[in-house]
Amino acid sequence: MTNSGLTDGIDRRAALGLGTGLGLAAFLAGCGVRTSNGGDDGGADYPQRAVELIVPFAPGGSTDLIARTLGKAIEKPLGHSMVIVNRDGAAAAVGTKEVAAATADGYKVGFPPSSLFTLTPQLVKNADTVPLDDLRVVIGLTVENIVLVAHRDSPFKTLDDVIALRGSGRRITYGHSGVGTGAYFAQTAFYKLAGINAADVPFGGGGPAVTAVLGKQVDIGASQPAESMRLVQSGELRWLGLFSQQRSPSLPELPTATEKGFDLVVDQARFIAGPKSIPDRAVTTLQEAFREAVKAPEYDEFLKKNYIDRFEVAGTEVASKIKGDFDRYQVLIDRFGLQPK
Template sequence: MRILSAALALAAALGLSTAAGAQGYPSRPITMVVPFAAGGPTDTVARLVAESMSKTLGQQVIVENVGGAGGTRGAGQVAKAAPDGYTVLLHHIGQATSASLYRKLPYNPATDFETVGLVTAVPMTLIAKTSSTPKSMPEVVDYVKANKDKVTYGNAGVGSASHLCGMLFMSTVGAQMTTVPYQGTGPAMNDLVGGQIDLLCDQTTNTTGQIRGGKVKAYAVTTKDRVKSLPDLPTMQESGLKDFEVAVWHGVYVPKGTPKEIVDKLNAALNVALNDPKVIARFADLGTEPEPKDRRSPAFHQQFLAAEIAKWKPVIQAAGVYAD
């Protein structure tokens, strides 16, 4: 009985401690881990959101880039962090696809995190070096089919959004290109602009400025509707690639076991950020917009993540692409 009483007292004390911690949260800066290199599209989204969330929370939200292994290194770091709300993750679609891409993933994307809310779904664009011969998307398809392995396609590594888009493109047109993996889309973009590779599919947050500046040749966007910031650019479906649609959604996560009160505070701050006119305007410049309000809740985010894991699993298995 004494042992039982002591255990109950300890549990009650821990519960009170957790509740008190949640009430006083945040009392120090928060680290927002971005599992990709600085300067990339996901990093851009994170920094815009973090700046606004800092004002709402009254503590600085510091973005930390932990790249490597297609985003799994940074995600794994957050999964193992203390569930106190001071380490959060902003990840893209790779949080769902990593479940099927990696044979030895040291965490479970579906069960080792608490979902905070969806942020934005970013369109992608298929772009090429300026000296590229094809003048339209149908001509690109014909060119790839005719030249196959001679065509070089850059990506940011296994599991990256650019890798997924390229994999879906090659599957759709029925032709393989020579893929060139990079440590992030920044270096891949540099080589595309420099003419060292032929093609790249990347998020509008990273390509809009290059397209507008005439540094790359753009062929199509990957969403079902045209992008407001690039109104003259046709969609893949308009260009003859039926059912080709990819949007790189982003979400915020915390380690499993983080108190609901803390998750709710982070969600509230995220909603303020996504309603911020400055964030909305900057997103628009980058070819995207905040997720609708009904898609920002932790519950919706959790359901959406599960659905995305199920959606991409057969695509990845059919492609036979895996990473250790």
């Protein structure tokens, strides 16, 4: 998940302040929310010290940089700093499990991706998974789209050029960041829906997959926009389309697979979550602080430069999206007989 193309302009070693916005009094009925009047346990005087944010990926990736950019803006409304701790491993499961098992006092929260709950359990063999019920979602923050990308010399100039392969008998290869990722699933489902003969070629992350397209090792590929934007801006690669429900506010010129007649939406949402019994007062405080932090001009600039869309919604809406995505993906996985690898 290391996106070397990301534009940050921030000090990655800086300590961070944390918080969250939008109401979420009830998330996943029966999760056993604990309340408290204490000061250092998520009660009325929360927070009394720094809050730890577990980023379940290595430093430098989009999740890490989003967290660090927000951290600069959130310290004032939260009243304390947020310390970023990177816990890379098992496609975000290692860090997210640490959050789920943490003391439910509001001083350790995480920043997991939606794919951990929607794609990993269905496509990765013997996956190390984390049930969403083990967490309490505090607030949604961002969503990144998946873009189809081709070399500038490729015969594929538009999304229609790719769709025109249907029935041609030509076999193409497509690169992706690994089984269980949005780039893998979006392309696999798209080519099958379109009736295109295509073979997948996995690489060790989004960066290597984009490099493979640049080196013409594969005919086409997919990535999050930040992973390929510099090569697109330099004219070496070309974006063809994306897999969102509607055209992206950050990429309004790109058509979607949906508008071409394919019922396929694949993206990567990110959100703040804590242990399932995190006190209501801590949740509310974090929400209010995030509401203020996302207004920061530097955060807005960061999102625009990296083609990342806002997804600032209540925790219940995040949970609903994840469940809906899981179900939609499952239909296609079953339809095409995709097996965990």
